[in-house]
Amino acid sequence: MPRFYNTLTKKKEDFVPLVAGETTIYTCGPTVYNYAHIGNLRTYIFEDILVRTLRKHYKVTHVMNITDVGHLTSDCDTGEDKMEVSSKREGGISASELAKRYECKFFEDFNALNCMYPSFTPHATEHIREMIELIKILEKKGFTYKTSDGIYYDTSKFPSYGALAGKSHIEGLKAGSRIDFSGEKRHTSDFALWKFSPKDCKRQMEWPSPWGICFPGWHIECSAMSMKYLGDTLDIHCGGADHIAIHHTNEIAQSEAATGKPYVRMWIHGEFLILSSGKMSKSSGTFLTLDALRQKGYDPLDYRYLCLGAHYRTQLEFSFDSLDFAKNTLRNLKEKIALFKKQRDGVIKDARALENVKADFQACAEDDINTPKALSVLWDFIKSPAAAEDKLAFVKYADSFLGLSLMKEEAARGLPADAAALIAEREKARKNKDFITSDNLRAELEKMRIIVKDTPAGTEWSWK
Ligand SMILES: [Zn+2]
Structure with missing residues (x-):
């Protein structure tokens, strides 16, 4: 029987799915406003191994969402929408074109890493109705309040709020409290379910709702989409460790307040990829694709x-x-x-x-x-x-x-154009008996992992 570490109980537990012989798993997908960095991709690789392992025992239904609206520049629901900021940055292409561009790029990477395609990949912009319905339930049950910029969730009404994160949650909240907000929020940990479109400018992505023209908060998207495809209680929910304190904590609060049932039976989180200088992040500009x-x-x-x-x-x-x-x-x-x-x-x-x-x-x-x-x-x-x-x-x-394609034959890799130019230059140097230049060029090629051998028929090359 598989055993996994459950972030919620903070111990390794036997994994027993809710329904015998099958299992449900939700993994938070990309916000498609930029390239994924290799730190993000580490999470998808670990989730893929998990899915492959589960498939040895169960019929797996795997959902990974695509966030194409509502993820603000700060995870604490402040700042601008990442999609709209990037659409301006990239010469004004529309937010929906931008989303298509980076979703395509994301799946290219996902495939190249041999990650198995999920059963469903729902888009936030296609599930606005489900989000509105969920907020209507929360409103009816008294978990929401209105401020001048949106509909907020009152975390004090949910007694076990923050249980997933424990100590680190307190740290997350302290970080959140340093960020300015309108002052209308009742508690630092309260978060936006819907944000009203600003009055002074027109957003590209906004929808009518019972509360006026709005766009969704990031957290409600995952609650609405996961429960639509997998039911009120999921076997497993995964993501990067950076989602524990806010995003996943808020997903639990919304979902359980709405359904009155446990939302997720096992939370599994992947740790960061770090650089010697610290965590890889897009905001600090230290990211590799x-x-x-x-x-x-x-x-x-x-x-x-x-x-x-x-x-x-x-x-x-x-x-x-x-x-x-x-x-x-x-x-x-x-x-x-x-x-x-x-x-x-x-x-x-x-x-x-x-x-x-x-x-x-x-x-x-x-x-x-x-x-x-x-x-x-x-x-x-x-x-x-x-x-x-x-x-x-x-x-x-x-x-x-x-998933390393170990049984596949190695495809022959061609000589890159810049290496071909160096080999030609080196042949010229050798003809001119300029052996110093020739040796320097050999060293350059070796840095590119290319070995050259001089034969009577000319230069032969191979990968190091
Ligand atoms: Zn999510």
Whole structure:
């Protein structure tokens, strides 16, 4: 039986779904106003391993939302809408075009990282009616009040408010209290369900509602969409650890106040990817995209391997040295697999040992998604004296959890244009017997991980 760490109870628990044989999972999706950074993508990778692990036992219904309105520049419901700010930044393209552009980009990354496509990917802008209905229920039950800029949730009416976050919630609130608000909020932790459109300017995205022309708050979106597709009580809800103190705390308050039922049975959160200088964030300008890694010659799956080498509940410090290490280890693994393919004979030699190692591997995945331990089980079997056929059968099984395309043949990578120019320059230098320049150019190419060899027929190159 799988066991996962539940942020709500702060301990590892046996996972038993509400309905036998099937399970429901909601993962907070991207706000599509900019590129996802690799820190965001780390969360989707851990969630993907979780989904793959659950699928070994249950029929999984997985929902990941697309936030295309209402996420303000501060998670505490202040500032401007991220979508509208970016639409101005990008030369005035419409907010809906902007959303399409970055959603497309997001799924390119999501696919390149071998994350499995969710069962549903609802958009906030297509669920305005459901959000209005939910707020009407909260209003009827006396959980809301009106200020000059919106309809707010009164957190003092929900006795267990903040239980998910515990201590860190207090810190989150202190941070929130430093941000100016109109002064009409009754408590620092109260949050907007709907925001009125400003009177002095016209928003691109706004809708009529019983409270006037409005747009939704970010938190209500996830409550409305998760419950629409998965029911009032979800088995699992995931997200990055930065969502615990405010976003997920508010989702619980809204959903449970409206339905009177427990909202989520198990909360699972992934830790941050950090840089030596601190957390990777878009607002500080310190963020790396998957494209930036590609441009430096890395495969997205090198990054996936790097993430799997750390437990999802520990912070992972990113460096290019560690990414190089992941890349080389993955390449080494694939070379061994290619060799086993040449040695295979189609007959499993020790079926019992194979079943045992598969069980060991699955036990690691089911022990709170312990991917570092699972990888060590994989490597131990790869290096063992087992037969090539048995090793390949195990690799195939392990990869159904890891999602590293381990059985795929390595596609030949072409020579990048800038490297081709350096090789041509180097050939010219060699003809002129300028060996210093030629050696310098060889060193330049090596930095790009390209090895050159001089043959009578000309220069040959290969990847390092
Ligand atoms: Zn969410």
